[in-house]
Structure formats: C-alpha cells, structure tokens
Amino acid sequence: xxxxxxxxxxxxxxxxxHNYARDVMRPISRKYDEEEHVEPxxxxxKTHEMFSSLxxxxxxxxxxxxxxxxxxxxxxxxxxKMEMNLLGAIAIEELAWGCPGLTLRIPGPGLGxxxxxxxxxxxxxxxxxKILTGSKPSYGAMALTxxxxxxxxxxxxxxxxxxxxxxILNGTKIFVTGGxxxxxxxxxxxxxxxxxxxxxxxxVVEKGTPGLKIARLEHKLGIRAxxxxxxxxxxxxxxxxxxxxxxxxxxxxxxxxxxxxxATRPMVAAMAIGIARAAYDYIYDDLVIKGGLxxxxxxxxxxxxxxxxxxxxxxxxxxxxxxxxxxxxxMLDHNLPxxxxxxxxxxxxxxxxxxxxxxxxxxxxxxGYSRRHLLEKWMRDAKVYDVFEGTGQIQRLVxxxxxxxxxxxxxx
Amino acid sequence: MVSFELSxxxxxxxxxxxxxxxxxxxxxxxxxxxxxxxxxxxxxxGHELGLTTGYIPEAYGGAGGELSAINNVIxxxxxxxxxLSMTINILAPSLLNIPxxxxxxxxxxxxxxxxxxxxxxxxxxxxxxxxSVRFDLESLKTTAKDEGDDFVLNGQKAFVPIADSSLATLxxxxxxxxxGLAGIDGYILPAGGFTITEREKNQGLxxxxxxxxxxxxxxxxxxxxxxxxxGFVNLLTRARVASIALVTGVCRAAYEYALAYAKERxxxxxxxxxxxxxAFTLAxxxxxxxxxxLMAWRTAWMIDKGMDAYKEASMGKRYAADAAMFITRxxxxxxxxxxxxxxxxxxxxxxxxxxxxxxxxxxxx
Numbered sequence: 001x002x003x004x005x006x007x008x009x010x011x012x013x014x015x016x017x018h019n020y021a022r023d024v025m026r027p028i029s030r031k032y033d034e035e036e037h038v039e040p041x042x043x044x045x046k047t048h049e050m051f052s053s054l055x056x057x058x059x060x061x062x063x064x065x066x067x068x069x070x071x072x073x074x075x076x077x078x079x080x081k082m083e084m085n086l087l088g089a090i091a092i093e094e095l096a097w098g099c100p101g102l103t104l105r106i107p108g109p110g111l112g113x114x115x116x117x118x119x120x121x122x123x124x125x126x127x128x129x130k131i132l133t134g135s136k137p138s139y140g141a142m143a144l145t146x147x148x149x150x151x152x153x154x155x156x157x158x159x160x161x162x163x164x165x166x167x168i169l170n171g172t173k174i175f176v177t178g179g180x181x182x183x184x185x186x187x188x189x190x191x192x193x194x195x196x197x198x199x200x201x202x203x204v205v206e207k208g209t210p211g212l213k214i215a216r217l218e219h220k221l222g223i224r225a226x227x228x229x230x231x232x233x234x235x236x237x238x239x240x241x242x243x244x245x246x247x248x249x250x251x252x253x254x255x256x257x258x259x260x261x262x263a264t265r266p267m268v269a270a271m272a273i274g275i276a277r278a279a280y281d282y283i284y285d286d287l288v289i290k291g292g293l294x295x296x297x298x299x300x301x302x303x304x305x306x307x308x309x310x311x312x313x314x315x316x317x318x319x320x321x322x323x324x325x326x327x328x329x330x331m332l333d334h335n336l337p338x339x340x341x342x343x344x345x346x347x348x349x350x351x352x353x354x355x356x357x358x359x360x361x362x363x364x365x366x367x368g369y370s371r372r373h374l375l376e377k378w379m380r381d382a383k384v385y386d387v388f389e390g391t392g393q394i395q396r397l398v399x400x401x402x403x404x405x406x407x408x409x410x411x412x
Numbered sequence: 413m414v415s416f417e418l419s420x421x422x423x424x425x426x427x428x429x430x431x432x433x434x435x436x437x438x439x440x441x442x443x444x445x446x447x448x449x450x451x452x453x454x455x456x457x458g459h460e461l462g463l464t465t466g467y468i469p470e471a472y473g474g475a476g477g478e479l480s481a482i483n484n485v486i487x488x489x490x491x492x493x494x495x496l497s498m499t500i501n502i503l504a505p506s507l508l509n510i511p512x513x514x515x516x517x518x519x520x521x522x523x524x525x526x527x528x529x530x531x532x533x534x535x536x537x538x539x540x541x542x543x544s545v546r547f548d549l550e551s552l553k554t555t556a557k558d559e560g561d562d563f564v565l566n567g568q569k570a571f572v573p574i575a576d577s578s579l580a581t582l583x584x585x586x587x588x589x590x591x592g593l594a595g596i597d598g599y600i601l602p603a604g605g606f607t608i609t610e611r612e613k614n615q616g617l618x619x620x621x622x623x624x625x626x627x628x629x630x631x632x633x634x635x636x637x638x639x640x641x642x643g644f645v646n647l648l649t650r651a652r653v654a655s656i657a658l659v660t661g662v663c664r665a666a667y668e669y670a671l672a673y674a675k676e677r678x679x680x681x682x683x684x685x686x687x688x689x690x691a692f693t694l695a696x697x698x699x700x701x702x703x704x705x706l707m708a709w710r711t712a713w714m715i716d717k718g719m720d721a722y723k724e725a726s727m728g729k730r731y732a733a734d735a736a737m738f739i740t741r742x743x744x745x746x747x748x749x750x751x752x753x754x755x756x757x758x759x760x761x762x763x764x765x766x767x768x769x770x771x772x773x774x775x776x777x
Contacts, residue, residue: 002422002482003415004713010414086414298652298726300548316731319724323706324699327416334417344699393692400691403698404675411686 009082010090017091020050021098026374029099032225033377037217039181040105040225048107048137085263085329089270093322096274097281100381101225103271109133110178112140112204114263115186119202119244119256128204131183141182143173143205143231144257150175151394153188153257156200158233160189167203167243169211169236175388179229180214183207186244187233188257197254202244211236222380264389265342266329269349272385273322276353279360279378280314286364287311307363314359317352324348340402347395350386357382416706418486426486432461433494441495444619445760448611450498458502459533463487464509472525479513481650481712484777485657489705492661496764497619499658503775504573508536508582510776511598511647515640524600527579535578538598539569540773543624549648549772550592554585554627556599556637563587563637565599565627571612571771575623579603582638583627593645598638605630616763645722647776650715652725654775656708656732659768660701663736666743666761667697673756674746684746693742700735707732712777733769740765 006014024046032040095103109116109132116128132140149155158171169189176185184206191199205212211234218228240247245256287293287307295308325345331338357379361368368375386392401411418426436457444450468474491499505528512524527534542553547570554567565585575581580602586595612622640647671694674685684690707728714721740762744751751758767774 001415001417001419002709002713003413004710005413005717007413083414297723298648298729299550300546302546303548303550312727312730316727319727320700320703320707320731323710324703326414327702327706330414330416341702344702347695348699348703393688396692396695397688399695399698400688403671403694404685404691406686406691411688411691 006090007083010087013087013091014094016054017094018097020047021094021096025095025098025102029102029225029374030371030377032099032101033222034224034371036219036224037227040102043102044105044107044137051106051108052135083330083333085266085332086326089266089325089329092267093270093274093277096271097278098274099225100271100275100378100385101223103274104177104223104226107137107139110140110182111142111260111264112182112184112186114140115142115202115257115260116140116204116244118259118263121244121246124204124241124244128184131206138183139178139181141176141178141185141229142260143176143179143185143187145173145175147172147174151391154197154200154254156188156190157193158187158189160191160201160203160238162191162240163237165240166237167240169203169205169233169238172215172230172232174230175218176229176231177226177388179231180217180227185212185231200254200257202256203238204242204244205233205236205238206242209236209238221383222377223384261389262338262342263332265346265395266325266332266338268385268389269321269325269328269342269345272346272349272353272382273318273325275378275382275385276314276318276321276349276356279357279375280311280318282373282375283360283363284311310359310363314356317356321345321349321352340399343390343395343398343402346390347392347399350392350395353382353385354379416709422483422486425483426490428461429463429487429490430493432458433490437491437494437498441498441619441757441760442754444495444497446618446754448618448621450501450619454498455502455533458491458498460531461502462530464503464505465528465530468509468513468525468528472521474525474528475530479510481653481715481777482709485653485708485712488654488657488775488777489661489664489708492658493665494661495619496658496662496767497617499661500573500617500620500774502533504578505534505536506776507538507573507773508578508580508600510650511538511582511638511640512600514646515598515638515643517635519635520600520638524580535574536580536582537573537575537578538582538584538773539572539575539625540584541569541571541771543568543570549596552584552586552596554583555589556585556587556597556632558587559631562631562633563599565601565606565630565632568609568624568626570624571614571622572625573620573622573774575606575625576608576611576621581605581625584644593648594642596644597640599632600636600638601627601630601632605632614767616760616765616767618763648772649720649722649725651773651776652729653708653711653715653721654777655768655772656704656711656725656728657777658775659732659736659765660704660708662761662765663697663701663704663739666740666758666765667694667701669756669758669761670694670697670743670746673750677747690746693746697739697742700739704728704732704735715777729768733765736765736768 113132132138160167160169184204187203187205213232215230215232328338328341328345361375440451466475466477467479470476512520556563556565580600582598584596607626609624609626674690675683677684711721711724711728744758744762
C-alpha cells in the first residue's frame with residue numbers, strides 16, 4: 001500500500017539531526033572549510049557521544065541490526081524491524097544541510113563498514129562492526145580508487161600475494177574518504193590480473209598494520225572538513241581472516257564492491273539533497289521571509305516573476321530527487337534489488353545540487369560570491385556529489401544498462 | 413510507514429488498465445488521431461471498466477467503492493499510456509461526478525449520480541478554460557448573475573470535452589466580477605443549455621472532441637448551482653494531480669517506444685542504444701518518469717489523507733509538464749527522421765504532452 005507517512009522514529013531522527021545540524025554544525029562549518037586538514041576534534045567527540053547516548057546513530061544502528069539479521073535465518077517477506085536505509089537517508093539529509101564536510105567526519109562504520117556488510121562473512125561482520133561501533137569514535141574507510149583508475153573499478157592494480165596464512169598487499173590508493181582517521185581500511189586488491197574481475201577481493205587492513213602508511217592529504221575544491229587521503233601499502237601483511245567473504249567465496253569479490261554502492265548511493269544522494277536544500281533555504285530566507293517575495297504556486301506563468309518561478313523549480317527538483325532517494329533506500333530496506341534506483345537517485349541528486357547551488361549564488365547577487373556567506377561553499381561542496389561513489393556518467397551508465405537490459409559489453 | 417508498494421487491489425487495477433491500454437486503445441490511436449473520432453466501442457469498453465461509477469455510493473446506483481486519489485492516479489497513468497484523448501473521453505463523467513459527490517446537495521447527487529449507468533457510457537463533462545489569450549484561472553471571466561430563482565450565466569468556455577454529447581455540463585463561473593479562486597462555483601447545465609460555437613482544432617488531443625461554447629445568458633435554476641464555498645481549490649488540486657499522472661503515462665509510452673526502437677535500429681553496425689548519447693538520454697527519461705510518478709503518488713496520498721496538497725499538486729504539474737517536453741521531444745529525436753513521420757506514434761505523444769502546461773481539468777481524481 002503506497003504510503004508516505006514517516007514513522008515516529010524517523011520524524012524524531014529528522015528533528016534531532018536538523019537541530020544538531022543547525023546548532024552545532026553550521027556555526028563551525030566555515031571554520032573547518034577555511035582550516036583544511038585541521039581535525040575538528042571537539043566536534044567528532046561531541047557528535048560521537050551525542051549519537052551514542054541517543055542510540056540512534058543511523059550508521060551504528062544499521063550496522064548492529066544488519067549483524068543481528070545476518071545471524072538469523074533468512075525468512076521471506078520478513079519485514080525489517082527498522083528501515084535503516086530510509087532512516088539514514090532522512091537523517092543524513094539534515095546533517096548535510098548543516099555541513100556536508102563535517103557530516104563525512106562523523107564517526108561510524110562509513111564506507112568501509114558498508115563494504116564489510118556487503119561482502120563480509122557473518123563472523124567478519126561481527127568482528128569488524130564491533131570495532132566500528134565501539135565506545136570510542138571510530139571510522140571505517142574504503143580504499144578502492146587508484147592513481148590509474150577512478151570509475152573503472154575492475155582496473156585494480158594493487159596486488160595481494162598469498163604467503164601462508166597471510167596476504168601481502170602492495171599498491172597505492174587515493175581519494176580515501178576519512179583516510180587520515182580510519183580505524184580500518186577496506187582495501188581492494190587483485191589476486192592476479194589474469195583472473196580479471198573474479199580476482200578482485202577486499203581486505204580489511206587495521207590501523208597500525210606495518211606497511212600501511214598515509215602518504216598525503218588531498219587539497220580539495222569542497223568538503224574540506226573531511227580529509228581525503230592517499231595511502232600506500234608496502235609489503236603490508238594481512239591475515240587471511242581479513243579477506244572479506246573468506247578465501248573461497250570468489251564471487252563476492254568485485255560484486256561485493258559494487259553491492260556496497262546499492263547502500264551508499266542513496267545516502268550520498270540524500271546528502272546532496274541536504275546541500276541543495278541548504279542553499280534553497282538560505283535564499284528563501286532572504287527573498288521570501290525577509291524580502292516579502294511571494295511564491296504563487298499554481299498561478300498563471302504570465303502573472304509570475306522570474307525569481308519566484310526559479311525558487312519553485314528548485315523546490316520541485318529537490319522534491320523529485322528526494323522521492324527517488326527515499327524509494328531507493330526503501331527498496332534496500334525491503335531486500336529488493338535497487339541497483340537501478342540507487343543510481344537514478346544519485347544521478348538526479350548529483351545534478352540538481354550543482355544547478356541549485358550555482359543558481360542560488362546568482363539570485364543572492366555579488367554577496368553570494370563572498371566567503372562571508374556559505375552559499376559559495378555549498379556550491380564547491382556540491383560538485384563532489386556528482387563525482388564520488390560513481391560519477392553522474394557512471395550512474396547513467398548503470399541506469400541505461402538496466403533499462404536496456406544490456407551487458408557491459410553491449411553498452412560501454 | 414513509508415511504502416512504494418502497490419496493494420494487491422492496486423496491482424490488479426493497474427494491470428487491468430494497462431491491458432486495456434495496450435490491447436484496445438493502442439489499436440486505434442493513430443486512426444483516432446487522424447480522423448478526430450474515437451470508436452464508440454473503445455469508449456464503451458473503457459466505460460465498462462467502471463472507473464467513473466466505481467466510487468458512486470450504492471444509494472445512487474454506483475458500486476459503492478471509495479473515492480481514492482491514489483487508485484485514480486494509478487489508473488490515469490495506465491490509460492494515458494494507452495492514449496490521452498481516449499482517456500479524457502472515457503473519464504469525462506468524473507469531471508461532473510466527483511464535484512457533485514463532494515459538494516452536491518442530496519437532490520443533485522440523486523439526480524446526476526444516478527444518471528450514470530455501469531453498462532452504458534453517459535456523457536458528462538465540465539467547462540472551465542476560456543478562449544482568451546493568456547487564460548488565467550484567477551481571473552475567470554464567466555459570470556453567474558443572481559436573478560431571483562435563477563442564475564444567469566454569461567461568457568465563453570473553450571476546450572470543453574464531449575460538450576456535444578453530454579447529458580450535463582458543469583460550468584465554472586463566478587458571481588459578479590473579482591479575482592481569485594475562492595469565488596468560483598459550479599453551475600450544472602443540461603444538454604442543449606448552451607450554444608456550441610465550434611469544435612476545437614488542436615496541436616494534439618485530436619481524437620478528443622473538445623468545443624468552445626457560448627453561454628449566452630443561460631438560466632440555471634438555483635438548485636442546479638453547485639455551491640463550492642471556496643472548495644474550488646480542492647477540485648483544482650485534484651485535477652492537477654490527475655494531470656501529473658496523465659502526463660507520466662504519455663511520457664512512459666514515448667519512452668518505451670523510443671527504447672525499443674533504439675535497441676532495434678542499427679547504425680554503424682550496432683544498435684543505436686549501444687551508444688551512450690542515446691543510452692544516457694533514455695536513462696534521463698527513465699529517471700524523470702520515475703520522479704513524476706512519485707510526485708503523483710505522493711500528492712494523491714496527501715489528498716487521501718485529507719491534507720492540503722494544492723502547492724504540491726501545482727508544483728508537480730509544472731515540473732511534470734516541463735519534464736514531459738524533455739521526454740517526448742527526445743523520444744522523437746531518438747527515432748530521427750522516422751520520429752518526424754506519422755508512421756510512428758512518438759510525434760503524437762509529443763503533441764499530446766504539450767497540453768499539460770496550458771490546460772486544466774483534463775481529468776480529476
């Protein structure tokens with residue numbers, strides 16, 4: 001039965017995260033944009049405590065629920081107790097509204113955790129999630145991209161060579177979100193180029209493992225509060241128990257990496273929507289609340305002004321992207337294949353966030369270009385949402401293959 | 413609790429309508445567009461689906477089902493996926509039935525709702541748009557003057573569907589002069605109660621008989637006035653939601669056709685769909701269609717929950733009408749020169765889709 005009513009816990013989560021974003025994140029948002037690479041230590045600690053004590057940190061709750069679920073027998077039509085992906089999308093939109101860079105700094109399982117949940121054995125999920133959901137702030141990073149490839153994840157050249165009970169990893173990983181502070185890294189490596197995609201596997205490398213080092217931090221256009229690291233693996237020895245999915249389950253390798261995106265793309269889309277809404281709200285406050293402009297929804301176009309229709313267009317785009325995102329998250333919550341829908345949401349949100357943040361500056365005038373206001377920051381932050389977790393082009397490729405029922409070979 | 417899943421009943425409803433759209437409506441769509449005539453049998457069969465009588469209470473001879481906006485948007489998308497002109501014709505009785513059901517007096521309900529027959533199409537319609545450049549609902553010009561026992565209607569209406577064959581027409585007018593939506597009420601005129609000026613000749617919707625009519629001081633007894641008490645905006649909301657669903661259906665038709673064509677059509681030794689320029693366009697179309705449908709669902713859900721959905725319906729209609737141009741234009745483009753010919757239906761969907769940005773009350777949920 002089609003329904004758009006949020007559960008009480010979703011409403012509560014939305015209100016809480018919104019207030020947190022407004023009262024805690026917004027006031028320090030500019031500071032950590034200007035001071036790139038300075039760790040927002042107090043924010044990390046405070047946020048961790050806040051979410052832990054409240055007990056509904058979406059990522060933590062999701063991780064523990066998933067771990068619990070994977071131990072139970074899989075029953076058909078078993079409705080999840082809590083719709084963690086939808087809840088997550090709702091909460092993260094609010095946090096990104098506060099500051100997208102700081103949102104990415106919030107401790108939790110992160111992308112590494114998502115990869116573990118997608119590709120790990122029940123034992124591994126339990127073991128690593130314990131680390132990522134403990135009492136200290138912790139973070140799980142995903143190390144997939146290399147200097148030689150971005151979108152084409154099958155081109156992994158980091159090697160994993162078996163040596164007794166261990167694998168020896170060698171290679172360089174870039175664009176590792178939160179790579180400076182991670183407690184564990186999910187590193188994608190190949191067991192042998194000749195094996196193709198089947199040879200690509202993920203290894204959990206814990207912080208402090210000899211041979212793992214942070215080479216440098218990126219200087220970025222936006223989301224500067226979140227550090228992006230280059231890591232180097234030099235004869236880094238990892239125990240075979242850290243090979244996600246175990247040694248035999250070959251099919252979980254590359255597919256596992258891709259499945260991670262089914263869960264993360266709706267979240268990234270939701271963040272993009274949060275940024276778009278931040279920019280929209282900012283100019284709405286100036287033009288409508290303070291400036292007295294009326295948005296005459298439904299009136300004839302010839303009786304309306306340009307600016308009010310631009311505002312309406314922005315709102316409609318945000319609405320469209322959010323509905324797509326909720327649907328993609330909801331599908332995952334209900335164990336429905338959402339590969340296409342996750343990419344649809346990400347493609348749409350990644351596009352509209354650029355459009356809206358750009359236009360908002362124009363409507364604000366010269367002042368919108370000034371770093372006195374956050375508008376210019378949001379436009380910079382926005383750009384990465386059409387890039388990371390798969391570029392807009394990759395999302396369209398995924399959607400196109402799905403609707404055309406084409407293989408990778410049929411649609412390159 | 414959020415859900416994007418159709419109930420069993422809704423799935424059945426959707427499948428029934430989809431089947432009718434593909435097996436009946438599509439068989440006649442081009443012929444109907446060229447000739448300006450919808451075969452009577454198509455209307456009869458469409459009527460027998462019970463979509464305009466299902467929600468009429470048993471006391472007035474209907475099936476006694478609930479009036480569900482969400483069920484109606486599911487129906488509208490599927491039927492418009494078949495053919496827009498036929499959909500508007502088949503569902504035209506609701507343009508009178510639903511306002512009467514919502515705002516009519518007991519006497520009006522008895523009189524008009526019972527005139528609907530489940531096994532026989534009886535024409536009913538409503539007249540709202542006026543033949544003025546830059547027509548604007550807020551400044552609706554048709555007036556209803558209070559003259560003792562009657563209201564006297566003056567003005568002209570345009571794009572009135574099936575005005576020539578309707579047993580009753582609900583004319584929207586305002587008392588005296590003025591602006592805004594709040595002062596608009598309905599007035600029910602019998603067949604022959606107004607002059608038909610001419611049949612409309614439109615860019616699209618060519619199969620649908622639409623007319624300009626002249627009211628020429630038509631007298632409407634007071635008991636035939638449908639007093640909306642400011643409720644016009646609710647009807648408008650319901651009509652705009654209907655438009656979002658209709659345009660989603662038209663777009664889906666164009667998208668699916670272009671997609672199938674792109675997989676068949678070979679250029680440079682490969683299906684054109686294997687090129688990103690075509691495939692990405694199709695992906696964009698698919699994304700927009702999903703977004704439009706979700707807007708229709710969400711807004712219909714709001715109506716069923718008793719919420720004020722005027723803003724969402726209006727915003728969604730505008731968004732969808734814009735997206736529809738993108739989708740149908742590109743569907744035509746994907747077929748290249750063939751898309752420009754009348755051998756393929758995409759040019760028809762492109763023309764039909766243009767109506768949504770300009771018209772009102774094509775259907776109601």
